[in-house]
Amino acid sequence: MQYALLKKDHLNDFISKLAQEQKVVAPVSRGFGQFSFEEVADASRIILKHIPTILPPKKYFMPQEETLLEYNLSEGQSMEAVVECQKMVLFGVHTCDLAGIQCLNIAFSERPKDFNYLIRKNKIAIVGLECNDYCDEYASCSLMDNHFPNGGYDLFFTDLGDFFIVHVNTQLGDELIEKTKVFERADKSHMDTLAKMREKKRGIFKNEVDIDHQELEPLFKKSQNSKVWDELNKRCVACANCTNVCPSCYCFDVTDELQLDLKHGKRYRRWDSCQNEGFAKVSGGESFREKRGERQKHRYYRKFLYPMAKFARFFCTGCGRCSRTCMAKINLKETIRSLITEKA
Amino acid sequence: MKKPKVAFFDFACCEGCQLQIANMGELLLDVLHLIEVVEFREVMSEKWDKDFDIAIVEGSITTEHAVERIKKLRERCKVLIAYGACATIGGINGMKNNFDLDKIRQTVYGKDYKYFATIKTQPLDAIVKVDYYINGCPVYIPEVVKVLKAALAGLPYAVPDYSVCVECKLAENVCMYEKGVTCMGPITRAGCNSWCINNGNLCYGCRGMVSNPNQNGAKDVMEKYHISVDAIKNKMDMYNTCRELKDEQKKR
Structure with missing residues (x-):
């Protein structure tokens, strides 16, 4: 079964059945127009229409802080590798954040492979959720070509009013369908509704910045000495919000720390x-x-130039989080526009 | 291993940071396995007049008498830890530096003010060498333990030189500015794990500013959220007035 149908009334059954077996996380409201992925027991707190969460679902793949190994100094250099992980279902991931997870998969699969990441990733089932319309004015998912589903999920939900059309993309996705027994067969009329919505969506999502996707890399290539970076130098307060909320930033710092007995200790990494x-x-x-x-320039280049050379892929997903959260109103789309104007 | 001798002392402060030690709970037992406390006015009556290993000093320097006393303390200890906002950055006591010293004395001591000598508020490191800094008003116990472990193991402890926003984002709090509240997080040094914001309060800047704050950029922030310069200045002055004193010293 490649496509299935879930009546909206059955969403609660789907979530609560899964939650009886394993951890289920989904977007919930945090007030003040903010959302975050949190553990849920049923669908009551889940918000289907939400702007990107404060932190991307990255936090489940690469926790803010995680222990890498434990050591004991009283036994010479005795140490043991640690992977803290848990089976879970990640529900409600927008296409921008699916792209972010794909970026992380690529970066962490490079040699030397990051086993903590890869082991944890295999424990997480991903259920995507389509955006039928823009979340807000900060998004640039169309520019980054991430507004339509492009893999990276086990199941993918599209909200079509009274029901969801669900794309079954993997065996794990199929198992979730079999296990919960709340899905129905999608017939041609349902698929027509999906096609109609997607057609309408093509009219809504337009390239947000006046530049072709392929032109982004050359633009950044010739902007090495741009005045735009001087401008950002005056404005940025270095609060690091932009990178901490980015779905594709993966830098971390590693620290050894002893317990109070000054014998046992752990090595942990933390987002940097x-x-x-x-x-x-x-x-x-x-x-x-x-x-x-x-x-700031380095941040932009780590999204638009360096990963193109290394992985042939942009590491900006167009989610808009960096612009949304910036204390100094530095806006990604405006930065690109300034670079375009300067080079014109 | 002989337990290192540790003594607590205080200068101009409320002694609230020392109270945090007394409030540690069960963790205190683990700490006391590692150290021998030889003097701690707030919790014990014994005194110690010989040398010791670690001095944990709360409070800022506000009189000539305090200058002499901290110098003598420094000679008696191997390691000196500046403990709390008053000791590390001058803290709230620094507000005094915004006023004429004579006028301040008159306000506090009335007509006999001349008998009460005073000097501008200074953090400990303006007078003596400080080996470790534990910032905060009050100190954050997990950081106290971290610094203590570092001091006992002879390792350095670097206070983070990035903003509280970093730890606040990692904790995934809703930004105070989204709630319409002016918060000092963006320019304040982290290390407290955004303790206040995690618990619904805002950041008062008690840990002092990051080493290289962008003052011009801060104006953009204020404009974005419609905050007046005076409001921000008042908030910054609460803990950070001594910073200006340090800037003056640098220029000299």
Whole structure:
């Protein structure tokens, strides 16, 4: 069965049946127009129409802080690798965030492989959720070509009023369908409704910035010495919100810490950011990117140029989180527009 | 291993940071397995007049008498830990530096003010070498434990030089500015794990500013959220007035 149908009335059964067996996380409201992925027991708290959550679902694949190994100093160099992971279903992931997870998969599969990430990833079932309309004015998913589903999920839900059309993409997705027994067969009329919605969606989602997708890489290539970075230098306060909320940022810092007995200890990693003052500091106190503008430029280049050379893929997903959360109103779409104007 | 001797002292402060130690609960038992507390006015009556390993010092320096006392303390200990906002950055006591010292004395001591000598508020490191810093008003116990472990193991502890926003985002709090509240998080040094914001309060900037705050950029933030310069200045002055004193010293 490639496509299935779930009546809206049965969504609660689907979620609560899954939640009896394993952890289920889904977008819930945090008030003030903000959302986050949280554990749910049924569908009552789930918000289907939401702007991107404060943190992307990245936090389940690469937790903010995670133990990598535990050691015991009283036995010489005795240490043991640790992977903290748990089986779970991640429900309600927008196409931008699916793209973010795909980026992380690529980065962490590179040699040396990141086993903590890869082991954890295999425990997570992903259920995507289509955006039929824009979430808000910050999104640039159309520019990044992430507004339509493009893989990276086990099941994919499209809300069509009284029912969801569900694309079954993997064996694991099929198992979720079999296990919960709340799905029906989708017939031709349902598929026509889906096609109609997608056609309408093509009219709604337009390239948000006046530049072709393929032209982004050359634009950044010739903007190395742009004045736009000086402008960002004046504005950025280096709060690092942009990178901490980014679905494709994966930098981390590793620390060893002893327990109070000063014998046992653990090595853990924690999200780090190229925007932080100390990130590019080396011994002697020198910093490779002392100016905030240089750090901002680095962030943009890690999304639009370097990953193109390395993975032939943009690492910006168009989710708009960096612009939404910026304390200094630095807006990704405006930055690209300024670069275009300057080079015109 | 002989337990290191640790002593607590205080200068101008409310002694609330020392109270945090007394409030540690069961964790305190683990800590006391590691150290021998030889003097701690708030919790014990014993005194210690010999040398010791670690001095944990709360409070800021506000009189000539305090200057002499901290210098003598420094000579008696191997490691000195500046403990709490007053000791590390001058803290609330720094507000005094915004006023004429004579006028301040008159307000506090009335007509006999001349008998009460005073100097501008200074953090400990303006007078003596400080080995470890534990910021905060009050200190954050998990960080106290971290620094204590570092000091006992002879390892350095670096106070994070990024903003509270970093830890606040990792905790996935709704931004205070989204709630219409002015928060000092964006320019305040992290290390507290955004303790206040996690619990529904805003950041008051008690840990001092990051080493390289963008003052021009802060204006954009204020404009975005319609906040007046005076409102921000008042909030910054609450803990950070001594910073200006440090800037002056740098210029000299």
